[in-house]
Amino acid sequence: MEAEKKIKKISYLESLNSRTVFDENCIIQVSFALIADKWTLLILTTLMQGTKRNSDLQKQVIGISPKMLSQTLKTLLKYGMISRKVYPEVPPRVEYTLTEFGKSLVEPLSSFYNWSVDWEDKLRTIYKKTKGKK
Amino acid sequence: MEAEKKIKKISYLESLNSRTVFDENCIIQVSFALIADKWTLLILTTLMQGTKRNSDLQKQVIGISPKMLSQTLKTLLKYGMISRKVYPEVPPRVEYTLTEFGKSLVEPLSSFYNWSVDWEDKLRTIYKKTKGKK
DNA sequence: TTTATTTACTACCTAAAAGTAAGTTATGCA
DNA sequence: TGCATAACTTACTTTTAGGTAGTAAATAAA
Numbered sequence: 001m002e003a004e005k006k007i008k009k010i011s012y013l014e015s016l017n018s019r020t021v022f023d024e025n026c027i028i029q030v031s032f033a034l035i036a037d038k039w040t041l042l043i044l045t046t047l048m049q050g051t052k053r054n055s056d057l058q059k060q061v062i063g064i065s066p067k068m069l070s071q072t073l074k075t076l077l078k079y080g081m082i083s084r085k086v087y088p089e090v091p092p093r094v095e096y097t098l099t100e101f102g103k104s105l106v107e108p109l110s111s112f113y114n115w116s117v118d119w120e121d122k123l124r125t126i127y128k129k130t131k132g133k134k
Numbered sequence: 135m136e137a138e139k140k141i142k143k144i145s146y147l148e149s150l151n152s153r154t155v156f157d158e159n160c161i162i163q164v165s166f167a168l169i170a171d172k173w174t175l176l177i178l179t180t181l182m183q184g185t186k187r188n189s190d191l192q193k194q195v196i197g198i199s200p201k202m203l204s205q206t207l208k209t210l211l212k213y214g215m216i217s218r219k220v221y222p223e224v225p226p227r228v229e230y231t232l233t234e235f236g237k238s239l240v241e242p243l244s245s246f247y248n249w250s251v252d253w254e255d256k257l258r259t260i261y262k263k264t265k266g267k268k
Numbered sequence: 269t270t271t272a273t274t275t276a277c278t279a280c281c282t283a284a285a286a287g288t289a290a291g292t293t294a295t296g297c298a
Numbered sequence: 299t300g301c302a303t304a305a306c307t308t309a310c311t312t313t314t315a316g317g318t319a320g321t322a323a324a325t326a327a328a
Binding site: 187188189200201204208220224225226227228 | 301302303304305306307308
Binding site for chain 1: 154160161162163164165166167168170171172175176179196197212213214235238239241242245246247248249250251252253254256257258260261264
């Protein structure tokens, strides 16, 4: 990224004054309300690798139930973040792909991924201590 | 950011092969399990503005209940992402500040913030349609 | 016609998250 | 001691997330 663009980008957050209110009129609260949950972010991250079938996702996103997978895909479809293509085959084949809107999340999600890698030891220690419970 | 660093950073995600499994041994699943929820991310984003008191956060993070605020702050304290300083005054004053670990989230959170601003119209349309319900 | 296979949906249930409201602690000073 | 106030906690209730199991659609091949 060019230094110029970087400066512009960080400035959004720095432009907030200390009395900025984060309500539903604030776009960051809106976006967190829509996508800030574990399964949604994991599925989006997985789809960044490319087109996937339902069964691929079921294999890759360990721990997700078939119901949550279908439900989350349906929501992302409704949001326009993924597209769905059905192949008239037997057995049926359905493929999910990120739309341009979905792909726009590559940067924030990569950023989170990098952060996780950088702080891996610390994060694992916390996770063990809390056993995933907050 | 220098182009070199940028390349290194994006490569974490690109280095995954298409059969990578996202289970609890995968660091991205661990980090999402710990912090991927609306209130946690909103409080962290707010604290990126600097030190805040409980009552400041209550005023800025619209919609959060006092219980959720206390609870989330307690969790972040346990994670070592924020520090807590009590001033022996009347009435009591307690200030919360991001630790170095907490500050390390500036980049991913800024990235999300920028994304939200870039897609503001689309996000608001979705939010209205769904009324925040998934 | 029956079978096989993937996807998706529904109904029912349990567990966890989160809201409400009331009460408690901590604090320094009068 | 009593007070005033911010910060915090607890008990209770409601809401939402999530799991399991069963079923249906699709259709080519047996």
